[in-house]
Amino acid sequence: MMAVVDSAEVLNPARMRLSPNQPSLTSELLARVGKGDVEAFAQCYEQSSSVLFTLALRILNNRDEASELLQDVYIEAWRKAGSFDPKRGSPMAWLITLTRSRAIDRLRASASRGRNLTDSIDETSDDLRSALPDPFDTHALEELRMLVMEAFKDLPAPQQEAIELAFYGGLTHAEIAAKLDKPIGTVKTRIKLGMNKLRYALRPCWEAK
Amino acid sequence: MSHEQFEDAVALYAVDALEPAEREALEVHIRDGCEECRAAMKEYRAAANLLPYALPPEAAPFDLQSHLMRTFELDRAQSGKSGVGWTSPAGQGGDFPRTFLPWRRLIGQPVFALASIVLLLAVGIYALTLRSQLQSEAAQRRQIEMAMQDEGRRLTVLQLQATEQERKLNEIRNDFVDKLGTTRDTLVAREAELAQLRDRLAQQEQQASVSKKTPSREDEMAAFLRTPNIQVVSLTGSDEAKSAGGLLLLDPSSKKAFLYAFNMPPLPPGKTYQLWAILDRPVSAATFVTDSGNKSRIMIRRIRDLSQIKKFAVSMEPEGGQLQPTGQIYLSGAL
Numbered sequence: 001m002m003a004v005v006d007s008a009e010v011l012n013p014a015r016m017r018l019s020p021n022q023p024s025l026t027s028e029l030l031a032r033v034g035k036g037d038v039e040a041f042a043q044c045y046e047q048s049s050s051v052l053f054t055l056a057l058r059i060l061n062n063r064d065e066a067s068e069l070l071q072d073v074y075i076e077a078w079r080k081a082g083s084f085d086p087k088r089g090s091p092m093a094w095l096i097t098l099t100r101s102r103a104i105d106r107l108r109a110s111a112s113r114g115r116n117l118t119d120s121i122d123e124t125s126d127d128l129r130s131a132l133p134d135p136f137d138t139h140a141l142e143e144l145r146m147l148v149m150e151a152f153k154d155l156p157a158p159q160q161e162a163i164e165l166a167f168y169g170g171l172t173h174a175e176i177a178a179k180l181d182k183p184i185g186t187v188k189t190r191i192k193l194g195m196n197k198l199r200y201a202l203r204p205c206w207e208a209k
Numbered sequence: 210m211s212h213e214q215f216e217d218a219v220a221l222y223a224v225d226a227l228e229p230a231e232r233e234a235l236e237v238h239i240r241d242g243c244e245e246c247r248a249a250m251k252e253y254r255a256a257a258n259l260l261p262y263a264l265p266p267e268a269a270p271f272d273l274q275s276h277l278m279r280t281f282e283l284d285r286a287q288s289g290k291s292g293v294g295w296t297s298p299a300g301q302g303g304d305f306p307r308t309f310l311p312w313r314r315l316i317g318q319p320v321f322a323l324a325s326i327v328l329l330l331a332v333g334i335y336a337l338t339l340r341s342q343l344q345s346e347a348a349q350r351r352q353i354e355m356a357m358q359d360e361g362r363r364l365t366v367l368q369l370q371a372t373e374q375e376r377k378l379n380e381i382r383n384d385f386v387d388k389l390g391t392t393r394d395t396l397v398a399r400e401a402e403l404a405q406l407r408d409r410l411a412q413q414e415q416q417a418s419v420s421k422k423t424p425s426r427e428d429e430m431a432a433f434l435r436t437p438n439i440q441v442v443s444l445t446g447s448d449e450a451k452s453a454g455g456l457l458l459l460d461p462s463s464k465k466a467f468l469y470a471f472n473m474p475p476l477p478p479g480k481t482y483q484l485w486a487i488l489d490r491p492v493s494a495a496t497f498v499t500d501s502g503n504k505s506r507i508m509i510r511r512i513r514d515l516s517q518i519k520k521f522a523v524s525m526e527p528e529g530g531q532l533q534p535t536g537q538i539y540l541s542g543a544l
Contacts, residue, residue: 036285038278045277049269055261067270074277093258100261104225141262148262166226167260173226188221195220198256199249206255 027086030094034082041078048092052099059103059168069106073099104170144205151201159194162187210234215246223253429508433467436460442521444542450474455540457484457521459512466494466509470523470540473499482539483530486512487520494521496530518544 025047032040052073056066077095084094152160165176173191177184210218210231215238221227222235239247433439439458446453455470468484476482481498482505485491494512499505512518523540 036281038281038285041281042274042278045269045274049274050266051261053269054264054267057267058261058264063270067273070269071273071277075280078277078281093255096258096261144259145262145266148259152260152263162226163224163260166221166224167257170225172228173221174228176226188217188226191224191226192217192220195223195253195256198260199220199252202256202259203252205259206252 025091025095027084027091030077030081030084030091033078034080034084041074044077044091045074048095051092052095055096055099056103059100059107059170065106066103069099069103073102076102100167107170147205148202151198154201155194155197159190159197162190163194163198166191210238212238212243212246215243216249219246219249220253222250223257430467433458433460433463433465433508436462438462440544442542442544444470444521444523444540446472446540447538449537450539453539455523455542457542459515459544461515464511464513464515466512468495468497468505468507468509470497470499470505471503473503473505473539474525475499475503476525479528480525480536481528481530482523483526483534484509485522485524485534486514486518487522488514488517491522491534493530493532496526520544 025044029040029044033044049070053066053070056069056073057063060066060069073095076098084091088094155163161180162176165171165179166173169176171179173187174184176182176191177187180187215235218227218231218235222232225232227235235246239250439460442457442459444455444457450473453470453472453474455468457469458467460466470482473482476498481496483496484494486494492513495507495509497505497507520541520543522534522538522542524534524538525536526534527536
């Protein structure tokens, strides 16, 4: 079982501050992008492209598809950056949500399953995204990676699998249950328990803000 | 659904694992004011959005950024606006030119097939013309690589030589330091020995000087006895010391004298024997004590008015001697 105390130790906010030379993907930077500042976009790209491309590649499992999707995401970000509301969450969380939703949509479109995640994401209440952490504001990127990796590795393999199928595969609990040939209740429990552990293990990330 | 069921559904909502109907129901539940579920939703979504950081990081395509920047620069220039208040035309519903991976969007269209054939022919011809050039460049590259390898080997040899030289230099330096230390120790030891020798020499010189200044008693006695004109005075014991006797040797030239007395009565504490030279009156010549054999041998440096002396006598006097005889006479003899 994952040790919450250990995670809290790792999450010491004093240890997780960015180095002075680390630029941050701030709301101000995104606001400049929204005003057509190409230089600001370059900074935004440098600070986010690796994570977003990794995410897109994990979902789509195809470099060309992931590259094209990343292009679409940045074009959409360029279009919508001007209307980005900092109260709704951090720029990085916004880009991650955008990338994942577009990638899942593309994945489902290719599978002709028809369910559009983008619509449901867009319908999500603004407040539900307001607490998303901005890793570049509070944590050094590598330390954040290590923390999340450790937290995820601490989960039992079945819980990891269920969460990955949902988050990266875009599958509902019923689809996961069918794929794994397990009862729906079992899949729901695995996701619930796994996410609950992650919630507590990663809580210092946003509590330190 | 009950509140508990919604609570359970929040974790699944965060990773989009709910069925559409469940999702919608939960969103309504939260919009209706369930703060508990709203707070839980925030945290679950935050945790879910961190999941990509657990993946092994991949670098985005190296030319995507430059392509996007060119596209945005062009778009901004075409919009004719910049700075505060700028809004891209695409944001108002327009499309951006797509030049990055455009072929994927054209697949399936007839024009794509034609364009592909023309493009393939062109590429084929171009490839043929480039082939020889590429081969030449490859050969040049190989030559450069070989030259670099040669340089690398040469550099390695030089580095080895330098390392060997450095090692030898270190050995020489260490050897020198050792020898220097040994030499220094030896020098210090020699200096100490020299200092001791000097001290001993100084002591011996001092002793020699003292010896020169103060000849030994035996030497003085021998020299005295070799004197040719020595005079002998026999001293005989008085009634109080009939067995006592003595000899007094006199050297008129040096005015020295030697007294030998024997069988002298033991001296009581605080008493001494005193030798008197009798001229017209007694004059003190020396004081002496006897040894364990009741004998005494003394050298007298100077006897004054020797030519006028008529007689010698020995009396017992208080320790330190007297100006005139006060005690009993034990020895006497005429010159």
